[in-house]
Amino acid sequence: MSKWDSIADLIERVVAAPDLIDDVVEEVRASIREISGLEASDVARHTRALLAAATRAIASRRGPTEAELSFVEDLAVTRARQGVPIHAVLSAIHVAERRIWARAKVAAAQSGVEPALVLDARELYDDWAQEVRARLLQAHRTVEATERAIDTDADTVRRLLQGGSAASLAAAAAGLPATGVHVLVAPHPDLAGLTAAVRRARVGVVTDTEAETIAVVGRLPGGLAGAPGPVGVAGPGRPEEAATLRRLAAAAARAAQARGRTGTVGVAEVATLAAQQDRGDLAALLVERHAAAVDGLGRVADHTVATVRAWLQCGCDAERAARAEYVHANTVRNRVAALTAATGLDPRDPFQAVDLWWLCVTWQARRT
Missing domain, CATH: 1.10.10 (Arc Repressor Mutant, subunit A)
Known part of the structure; x- marks a missing residue:
């Protein structure tokens, strides 16, 4: 066995110790308030996967693979959606690191492994962990930004539907024109992909209710004409008329469903059916x-x-x-x-x- 194989084997034995994960999870949940409310099994599963990935990287003397970074992204997304801030996620990883390397030093001394090898392994791990942290930060911040955008859009749509000066101010804040807005409605489930189309084109604001997806846009986004689900369209009009346009667009969407039509359907295209759907x-x-x-x-x-x-x-x-x-x-x-x-x-x-x-x-x- 080569010297590097001996340190890799030592790290693998440390990580595989039956009590390591339990000790890490217990300390993490006790010392990090934002994680204390998570299920122990959840924390243990992600910790175990991260440690296993780090062990493979040390053994192969490499940085993280794309598959490992994808797992890290999933972890960041999960924690962000659970409301766990990034500093808490990084603190939990630090707890695991401290536990591993403290045990590795003791095990190395007992096994006769040179301290220099432990230091080399730690330096390699630090390089691996630096890339992992960077991907964690990026993915977590992306989710936070998306969630903020969703909340902002929901509030903007709510104010637009109130009408009056509230709608005018909301439209101005969202960068919507003073005239010529359209309202689009897709019944749930949103088979047409209305939310994705509006956000991709950056043409307005979009939000979900219990029954439908509603978008208020300055111009119609592309990609919806051949969509597999219906999208009712009403407009153009002024932002103050958004509530009326929403009602017409919803009626058009229901009429399109009744006729088996997909893609964008203007209310004028199904006027008779829309009138029926509305009564x-x-x-x-x-x-x-x-x-x-x-x-x-x-x-x-x-x-x-x-x-x-x-x-x-x-x-x-x-x-x-x-x-x-x-x-x-x-x-x-x-x-x-x-x-x-x-x-x-x-x-x-x-x-x-x-x-x-x-x-x-x-x-x-x-x-x-």
């Missing part, structure tokens, strides 16, 4: 009026409603609707005849056709 009270009255007639169709009621909706959305083409619903065209015609006879709604009348489609959409929504 849940009228939808409820429509269902109430025809509920008995639909229920009277018995076990096939839900299938009938789905088929009639597909027929209407296929331009009243029985063949297209049959392919969409995986049924025979005659089945489509029979179900259309059954529902129209039961409700008295005549799809040849454009206004009644809209009512029939609205009834089908609302009926299905209430069944899910």
Whole structure:
């Protein structure tokens, strides 16, 4: 065994000692207030992984690999999102370092390993640890900056939706124009990637609510036209009109969902559907009026409603609707005849056709 192999083996035995991790975790949680609330298993898992990586680096006489630095980034992100400040993370690492090298000196003396080798190993470790700390700091600060941006955006959107002078001041602070803003709304889950698109293009502010992602922008970000999810768009308008634009954009997004459309959908493109989506009270009255007639169709009621909706959305083409619903065209015609006879709604009348489609959409929504 070479001299370096002997010091590498010694460090590996020190790190592998059964009580080392427990001692480190106990001291870290007792002495560092910001980490005391974390689960011991969490602290132990990350400490063990870091020490194992350091041991491999010493044995190979190298700096950290990209895989090791990626793990360090993950640790920084985890701790930042747990609210643990960077100084506490670095202090915890220092505790582990102090424990390891104190034990290494004792073990070296007992094993006859030259003190100079221990010093060389420590210098190599310090070089490794310097790169690790730099990546920790960078990743932790990136998360903190992102979290601050999220909080700032959320507050700005909230003030924009208040309207009046609060909206004007919020728009000015966010660098939004005094005229020509657009509001974009993506229902959750945000399949279109609205948040990422707005932040990448730096065109406005964006935040999440329980039901949707809302963005107020000075110009439309790229990359959304072919997105896999719908994004309702309303505007342009003044920042003071953001609340109204948000309501219109949300209605457009719901209308786009109802029609199976994706990408950006302007409210004017789906004006009739958006108006319907915005009037849940009228939808409820429509269902109430025809509920008995639909229920009277018995076990096939839900299938009938789905088929009639597909027929209407296929331009009243029985063949297209049959392919969409995986049924025979005659089945489509029979179900259309059954529902129209039961409700008295005549799809040849454009206004009644809209009512029939609205009834089908609302009926299905209430069944899910």
